[in-house]
Amino acid sequence: xxxxxxxxxxxxECDQYNIPLMQCPQFLFVIMGTLIVATMIxxxxxxxxxxxxxxxxxxxxxxxxxxxxIMSFVITRSFExxxxxxxxxxxxxxIVSHQLRAPLSNLGWAIDFVMSGRAGRVQKEQTAYFQxxxxxxxxxxxxxxxLLSVSRIEQGTFPFEKKPFxxxxxxxxxxxxxxxxxxxxxxxxKVNTQGKGMVNSDPQKIRQVISNLLDNAIKYAWKDxxxxxxxxxxxxxxxxxxxxxxxxxxxxxxxxxxxxxKHIFQKFFRSGSVQQHDTQGSGLGLYIAKxxxxxxxxxxxxxxxxSKGSKFWFVLPVKNK
Amino acid sequence: xxMQKILFIEDESAxxxxxxxxxxxxxxxxxxALDGEIGLRLAKEKQPDLILLDLIIPxxxxxxxxxxxxxxxxxxxxxxxxxxxxxxMTDVQKALxxxxxxxxxxxxxxxxxxxxxxxxxxxxxx
Numbered sequence: 001x002x003x004x005x006x007x008x009x010x011x012x013e014c015d016q017y018n019i020p021l022m023q024c025p026q027f028l029f030v031i032m033g034t035l036i037v038a039t040m041i042x043x044x045x046x047x048x049x050x051x052x053x054x055x056x057x058x059x060x061x062x063x064x065x066x067x068x069x070i071m072s073f074v075i076t077r078s079f080e081x082x083x084x085x086x087x088x089x090x091x092x093x094x095i096v097s098h099q100l101r102a103p104l105s106n107l108g109w110a111i112d113f114v115m116s117g118r119a120g121r122v123q124k125e126q127t128a129y130f131q132x133x134x135x136x137x138x139x140x141x142x143x144x145x146x147l148l149s150v151s152r153i154e155q156g157t158f159p160f161e162k163k164p165f166x167x168x169x170x171x172x173x174x175x176x177x178x179x180x181x182x183x184x185x186x187x188x189x190k191v192n193t194q195g196k197g198m199v200n201s202d203p204q205k206i207r208q209v210i211s212n213l214l215d216n217a218i219k220y221a222w223k224d225x226x227x228x229x230x231x232x233x234x235x236x237x238x239x240x241x242x243x244x245x246x247x248x249x250x251x252x253x254x255x256x257x258x259x260x261x262k263h264i265f266q267k268f269f270r271s272g273s274v275q276q277h278d279t280q281g282s283g284l285g286l287y288i289a290k291x292x293x294x295x296x297x298x299x300x301x302x303x304x305x306x307s308k309g310s311k312f313w314f315v316l317p318v319k320n321k
Numbered sequence: 322x323x324m325q326k327i328l329f330i331e332d333e334s335a336x337x338x339x340x341x342x343x344x345x346x347x348x349x350x351x352x353x354a355l356d357g358e359i360g361l362r363l364a365k366e367k368q369p370d371l372i373l374l375d376l377i378i379p380x381x382x383x384x385x386x387x388x389x390x391x392x393x394x395x396x397x398x399x400x401x402x403x404x405x406x407x408x409x410m411t412d413v414q415k416a417l418x419x420x421x422x423x424x425x426x427x428x429x430x431x432x433x434x435x436x437x438x439x440x441x442x443x444x445x446x447x
Contacts, residue, residue: 098406101406101427101428102333102406102427104428105406105427105428106333106335106336106339108431108432109336109339109431109432109435110335110339112431112432112433113339113342113343113432116432116433118342118343118346119342141428144428145428148408159408159410161410
C-alpha cells in the first residue's frame with residue numbers, strides 16, 4: 001500500500017503540470033535506472049562466463065553502474081528544473097495578463113463612454129484621436145487575450161467544452177460577421193459548403209480558429225503588383241467526408257516563403273513575407289489555432305507558395321451518431 | 322414614471338462612476354455598493370429591479386453574495402447579471418447554478434453591449 005502510494009506520488013508533479021508520462025523526468029529516471037541495473041546484471045552474468053576473475057568484473061560493473069546512475073540523475077534533475085522554469089514563466093504570463101485585463105477593459109469602456117457623447121459633445125477633431133485610443137486599447141486587449149490563451153494551453157487549463165454543432169452554420173456565421181471588413185478590403189469571398197458538417201467539438205474555440213484564419217487571409221490577400229490589385233480572392237470550403245469534416249481557406253495573397261514554412265505554427269513566429277507589409281501582430285494566432293485543433297482531436301496544415309497564395313485547412317472528426 | 326432601480330456591486334470606483342452615469346442617462350436609478358457586505362444590505366433595503374454583480378470584490382466573494390441573495394426570500398426574485406473579468410469555467414457554471422440570469426465577461430463586451438444586455442434583461446421581466 002505504502003509503496004504504491006510513494007510510486008504514484010512520484011509522478012503527481014508531472015500530472016499536475018500536464019507533462020505526459022513518457023516525458024516525465026521522474027518516470028524516465030526510474031526507467032533509466034531499471035535499464036542500467038538490468039544491463040549491468042546481464043553484463044556481469046555474461047562476463048563471469050568468459051573471464052577468470054569475477055571480483056574484477058564486479059568492481060568494473062559496480063563502477064560503471066554508479067557513474068551511469070549519477071549521470072541519469074543529473075540529466076533528469078535538469079529536466080525537472082527546465083519544466084519548473086517553464087511552468088513559472090506560464091504562471092507569470094497568466095498573472096500579468098489577468099492584471100492587465102481589468103484596466104484594459106475599463107479603458108476601452110471609458111473611451112466608448114466619451115465617444116458616445118455621454119460625457120458631453122465630442123468635437124470632430126477629437127473623435128479621430130479617441131478612435132486611435134480605442135484601436136490601440138483593442139489591440140492590447142487582443143494581445144493579452146492571446147497571451148492568456150497561450151499560458152492556459154501550456155498549463156493544460158485551456159477550457160474546452162464539446163457539443164455537437166454544424167461546421168457549415170458556424171462558417172456562415174463567421175462570414176456574416178466579417179462581411180463589412182471583406183467589402184472594405186475589396187475582397188472577393190466565396191463560400192462553398194457540402195452538407196451540414198456535424199462535428200462534436202467546442203464551437204467557440206473552433207470559431208476562434210476560423211476567425212483567425214479568415215483574418216489572416218483578408219490581411220494577406222493582397223499582392224504588390226498593380227495587376228492583382230483588384231483581384232483579391234478568398235475561398236472557404238466545408239467538405240463533409242465519411243470520417244471527418246474538412247475546412248479549407250484559400251487566398252490569393254503573399255504566400256509563405258519555403259524557409260518559413262516549417263516554423264509557421266510556432267509561438268511568436270511571423271513570416272518574413274508578411275512582416276514586409278504588416279508590422280503588427282503577435283505571431284500567436286496560428287499557434288493557438290493548432291493547439292485548439294489538436295485538442296479537438298483534429299489535424300491542421302497548409303500548402304503555400306510565395307507570391308501565389310496559401311491554403312490552410314483543418315479536419316475534425318464527425319459527430320458519432 | 323417610476324425609474325427602474327439597478328444595484329451595482331463593484332469595487333472599482335471608476336467603473337461605478339462610468340456605469341452610474343451611463344445607466345442614469347439611459348433612465349435608470351443606480352445604487353452603488355463597493356463591497357459584498359454593503360451590496361447585500363442595499364439589496365434588502367432598496368429592493369432593486371436588477372443587480373449587476375462583480376465577482377472579485379471585498380468582504381465576500383461575488384459567488385457568496387449571489388448565494389446569499391438567492392437564499393434570502395426578500396431578494397431571491399431579483400435578477401442578477403454577473404459582470405466580471407473571471408474567465409474561470411467553474412465560476413461561470415457556479416454562478417448560473419446559483420441562479421444568475423447572465424454571465425458577462427468584461428473583456429468581451431463594449432459598454433453599449435453591456436447596457437443592451439441590462440435593458441434586455443429588464444424588458445424580459447416586464
